[in-house]
Amino acid sequence: MTEFENEKPWDPVEEMARGNAMRRDMYPAQERVVSFVLKKIEELKNGTLTNGCIFIDGPGGCGKTYTYRTLCYLMRGMEIKYKTSAWMGIAGNLMPDGRTMHKTFGLPFEMDSTSSSNAKPNSQTGKELIETQVFIVDEISMVPKYAIELIDRKLRELTEIDLPFGGKIFIIGGDFRQILPVEKKAGRNELIALSVVRSNLWENFEVFRLAENRRVVQNDEESRTNRPVRENFAQWLLKMGNGKIPADKEGYIKIPDAVVSRRDLVEEVFGECIANKDFDLLSRRVILTTTNERVHELNARVLELIGDEEEKIYLSVDTVDSNEPNTVINYPPEFLHSYNESGLPPHELKLKVNSPVILKRNLNPSTGLCNGTRLRVKCMHQHLIECEFIIGERTGQKVLIPRITLTSGKGNLPFVLHRRQFPVTLCYAMTINKSQGQTIDFAGLDLETSVFSHGMAYVAFSRVRAWEYLRVKTSEEKQGKVKNIVWKEVLLADDNQNQNQTSQNVSQTTREETQSQRSQEL
Numbered sequence: 001m002t003e004f005e006n007e008k009p010w011d012p013v014e015e016m017a018r019g020n021a022m023r024r025d026m027y028p029a030q031e032r033v034v035s036f037v038l039k040k041i042e043e044l045k046n047g048t049l050t051n052g053c054i055f056i057d058g059p060g061g062c063g064k065t066y067t068y069r070t071l072c073y074l075m076r077g078m079e080i081k082y083k084t085s086a087w088m089g090i091a092g093n094l095m096p097d098g099r100t101m102h103k104t105f106g107l108p109f110e111m112d113s114t115s116s117s118n119a120k121p122n123s124q125t126g127k128e129l130i131e132t133q134v135f136i137v138d139e140i141s142m143v144p145k146y147a148i149e150l151i152d153r154k155l156r157e158l159t160e161i162d163l164p165f166g167g168k169i170f171i172i173g174g175d176f177r178q179i180l181p182v183e184k185k186a187g188r189n190e191l192i193a194l195s196v197v198r199s200n201l202w203e204n205f206e207v208f209r210l211a212e213n214r215r216v217v218q219n220d221e222e223s224r225t226n227r228p229v230r231e232n233f234a235q236w237l238l239k240m241g242n243g244k245i246p247a248d249k250e251g252y253i254k255i256p257d258a259v260v261s262r263r264d265l266v267e268e269v270f271g272e273c274i275a276n277k278d279f280d281l282l283s284r285r286v287i288l289t290t291t292n293e294r295v296h297e298l299n300a301r302v303l304e305l306i307g308d309e310e311e312k313i314y315l316s317v318d319t320v321d322s323n324e325p326n327t328v329i330n331y332p333p334e335f336l337h338s339y340n341e342s343g344l345p346p347h348e349l350k351l352k353v354n355s356p357v358i359l360k361r362n363l364n365p366s367t368g369l370c371n372g373t374r375l376r377v378k379c380m381h382q383h384l385i386e387c388e389f390i391i392g393e394r395t396g397q398k399v400l401i402p403r404i405t406l407t408s409g410k411g412n413l414p415f416v417l418h419r420r421q422f423p424v425t426l427c428y429a430m431t432i433n434k435s436q437g438q439t440i441d442f443a444g445l446d447l448e449t450s451v452f453s454h455g456m457a458y459v460a461f462s463r464v465r466a467w468e469y470l471r472v473k474t475s476e477e478k479q480g481k482v483k484n485i486v487w488k489e490v491l492l493a494d495d496n497q498n499q500n501q502t503s504q505n506v507s508q509t510t511r512e513e514t515q516s517q518r519s520q521e522l
């Protein structure tokens, strides 16, 4: 049920009370965002709004989602029509009525500067976009600027109002210390150019900063007793994200000794859970690594270690869709079955009861089944897999996963491959890129092969709430050090300024080292 469906399941008075209760608990920077948005809503209502663009900058855990949720409840109370979305379904799912941006704005899957949305004035999407007064878009660092520019053009066209985003209130939030838009084969300059901060629209956004990490210092007993250590972790993460931790000339930074793994990482992360058959604990632990090949290796190894649990192998049906009549001859089934790409489940899907799996497609975002949702296998049938949610509000809730037909990504093969399979893969391990937006109880970071892009190390370290939930495997050569790539051009001006102040203290060497790191990446 969304904002636009007839029978709203909420009562505006209750929602207003809920929003106000959350608002009372806000820290001052969050409150400033809410007051500003409410002022903009007043301007919108009395027809004086000329620019409703707002950016909420917040490192992970600083309460962006909490702020969006508060705003949504207040807007429900005020009967203001809003839409919440994110680039990835998993992030959209954390907000009330959250959807993917593709669904919300009718975006095409492949985009460039000339792309257009399929939302026509008379279509359902078009009508809803016209009616919407406030948009909230999360995880903005992953969004290519073309998407935002396309939305701006579409809203101007639909509303016939020549103001940014057609005179709507357009709130974006995120953290540019995190991974940037993913674009195959794009280098540093191209990725930076793709970022929303490089769009002409960027200058319209009023910037608000949230800087208190509320995830690491929650109001529970554990956080209260460990508060100084937790705060130290939050500050270290921020310094890492801003590129303020001194690095050696290859860009490697020292990490605290206590988190360095000196044993086999798989043993260290999963050994005890496997020995105790504690599958609940096990499924909430994940090893994060840099490449898909390494993910497959690690998943296979952990599955092997889990002794005699019931196992099933599901084989996919792979077919080719091409106008080229010889395709089937050129590409025999063995070749199709051997094909793997990150968006597809494998041909041979080997699962055990209690294995954690991750969804590869948005099956039903409104029920929490998004690309990136983590589940635990409970029962394996021939045509269905029974799973339960591992984390979040739905923990323990049961769901049935059917087989579906998935299609290979555009341009990856000279033809389109259709694979009929359960849309899941094992997730004892996942790539750091895939983990963006996930909260993980305990993470092993497999950084023997170093990270290769902006924000990867920061995303990996910031998935957990405290130092004690991390184990990091570094390379033999760089014992106790990990590579930290920070492209300062995408950070906001103040972060760079603070950085400059700090780096004056840190010494000239750091700057030279960063320069050398940059030239290496280029």
Ligand SMILES: Nc1ncnc2c1ncn2[C@@H]1O[C@H](COP(=O)(O)OP(=O)(O)OP(=O)(O)O)[C@@H](O)[C@H]1O
Binding pocket: 025, 026, 027, 030, 058, 059, 060, 061, 062, 063, 064, 065, 066, 067, 214, 215, 218, 437
């Ligand atoms: N003012 C607040 N009062 C109480 N709890 C809060 C407040 N702000 C945030 N929190 C809690 O802190 C935790 C982190 O907040 P939240 O998920 O909103 O952060 P975030 O910035 O969206 O993080 P991420 O970018 O990693 O998703 C959540 O459990 C949230 O409920």
